[in-house]
Each structure stands twice: as C-alpha cells, then as structure tokens.
Amino acid sequence: MRFLDRTDAGRRLASALAQYRDQHPVVLALPRGGVPVAAEIANALSAPLDLVLVRKIGLPWQPELAIGAVVDGTAPVVVRNEALISLAGVKENEFQRICRRELAEIDRRRARYLGAGTQVPVAGQTVIVVDDGMATGATARAALRAIRHRGPLKVVLAVPVASAEAVAELRGEVDDLVYLDAPKPFVAIGHFYRDFGEVSDEEVVSVLARFPASKRQAGR
Template identity: 45%
Template sequence: MTAFADRRAAGRALAERLAPLAGTDVVVLALPRGGLPVADEVARALGAPLDLVLVRKIGMPGNPELALGAIAGPGGQTLVLNEELVAAFGIDRDTIEAQAAPQRVELERRRKLWGGRLAPGALRGKTVVLVDDGIATGATMRAAIAAVRADRPAQVIVAAPVAPPDVVAAMETLADQVVCLYMPREFTAVGVHYASFPQLDDEEVRRILAAAPRT
C-alpha cells in the first residue's frame, strides 16, 4: 500500500504529530540519506536546528542485505549488533570488525563531505528527535539511539513515517517515545510505501543541509 506521496509529504505529516514540541529545546537529527528530506520538514515545522547522525548498517558475511548490526558516530565508534545472529552463526570479533571496516571508511567519507553543524555537547539536556524515512529492521536506528544517548540528551524521540509493529515495539524499549504514522503488519520494504522514492546523492544532502534551520 502506498501511504505517502514522497519523503517531504511524509515529513509534513510527521511534523503534525510532533507539533507539541514546537518552541521547546529540541534538535532534529536525520539518518541519512533518505531520512534527511523527512527531517527537514520536521525541523522547519518545529523551528528546530537540523543535523545528521552518521550511521551505517553492517551486513552479514555473504549476505550484505541482512543486518548483522550497525555503527554510528563520525568514526563509527558506536557499535550495535544483532546478538541473535552473532550467536546463531558463531560470528567472531575479527569477522565483525572485517564487516564494519569498510562502513567506517564510508562514514569518514561522509563526515568530510557533508560536515557537521552542531557543536560538541550541543545535545546535552535537549530533546533529540531521530528521523528516518522508515524503519525496516531497526539496526541503524538502534545504533543512532546509542550514539545520541552518549551525549546525555534529556530525551530521545524516534520518528518515522512507516515501520512494522514489532520493530516499533522494540524501539519503544530504547527511546523515550516513538512516533510512527503507519505500521503495516505485512512489511517488505520502506520504499513500497511511497509513490516517489528516489535515492539522494551527496550534492542533494549538502543542499538540504545548507538551507536547513540551524542554531
């Protein structure tokens, strides 16, 4: 079922649900790339600064689409694993690091290319809204939550237009609040719930950030 015309339409709908946060001490962080247009609409509606939380999925050896875990932070210092997969397949630390290494290189490339807008410690005591265009397995969002928690925000809110119910329930154990507009029980991929779901390139990311609200 198509639920949203595009990411910006989804962002405007999400912003309506988050409207009570307007005027509060809030920061909006997007999971790039797809979460950025959604988060941009949320940040504008709330009058909040916008930045990125750098995060990358770590794929299983031989099956990169299956999430072994994810890393977050400019250097990929936050590592969150799917412990069930690690145990089931007997994956050792060296294998995990081998899978994570190229993703850390990509995070560093993105950090240099996209930059950052918030000063160190800028999240402390704030309400942080983590926004993506949808949550499939939750691997990258779990890593994002862990990375943000390290900066001691007052609360962390996860916001996404679409996610399966079991993943939303899992997120509710990690975040202070989860806002999700559509929770289909039969979930295949985020993109099928959008009429238009193009990939964003690096230049589009930079353009959105350059025009976005800032502190």
C-alpha cells in the same frame, strides 16, 4: 498508508510532532534517506537540523540484512545482533572487517556533508531522531544509544513507517516513539512510497545548506 515521497512523509510526520515545537528541539537525521524527511520536520518546528552518521553492518552475503550497526564518534558505538551473527555463522574477523569499511564510509560522509563543522549541541535538549522508515531497527538502535551518550534531556524517535517488530523492540530505547503506520505484514520501506529514489550526496548537502551552522543552535 502510502507517501508520495520523503518530503510528503516529512510534512505528515511534522504534524504528528507539533507538540514538541515549544520544547525547542534539535532534529537529527539519519542520512541519506532520513534527511529530506527531517528537513520538513525541522522547518515546521523551527528547529536546528544535524546528522547522525550511522551505518548498517550487513550480512556479508545479504548486505541488506543487518547484523549490527556503527555510529560515528570519538569512541564509535557498535550495536551487534548476536543472535543473527551466531545463526549466520559470521566470524568475528569478518564482522570487524565490515565494521571498518562502514566507519570509512562514515568518515567520507562526514567530510562531504559537514566538512569541519561542529555538531549541534544536544546536552539538556529534546532530540528528535528521524529516518525515512524502520524495518529491523538495528540502525536506529545504534544511533539512539550513541545520542544517549551526549546527554539529551529527552529522545524522540520519529519515522513515517515501521515494522511492528521494530516498534516493539525500540519503544523502550526512547522517551517517545512517533510513527504514522506500522502495517502487517511489513514488506519493505520503499513499498510505502510512490517515489523512493536514492537520496544523493548532493541532495544532502543542499538540504543542510538551508540550515547553516550559524543557525544550528537549539532554540534559535
């Protein structure tokens, strides 16, 4: 399956999530790539849209390969891939250095995207977590574990495309996992989009402006 762009992927994914409309879900996007996808879902389900600020902790000499991830919060949630950390010989001080750098980027994004805005409450709600694709699943895993700490009733992970390995590993982390394609072999997320240009900070802010804070309450 190939998508025109993230908006097209979001519209198709929204159709697969239609059964959740009556549950008045909260849609949480993983920025930046997940935001345009999530916006289409939130619009179709008449749901509030918010962000999960999560950053991948990449291998020092191969940043795209995740050895962990960190999620914003009063007590940031860190997920580690101990097997890969050990195999690559990454020292603890190096891991922590990268973790601090990614937390600083999370702080920057929070200020840029949300300002002083408060999070959409998710306690007791059905929560749909959205990204533009899933390769290793490390980033999504960190986000899901952080969201669980906020007491949702149900957690749904929704992505247009995912690797079969990530699907198998994350299925047990959620109440439902919705995806449109899990091809083998899995090359890269961008391979399944005709337009996979980088999503800018300005685009994220523009999308969030369509879901103002006054309407960012579940069931409204």
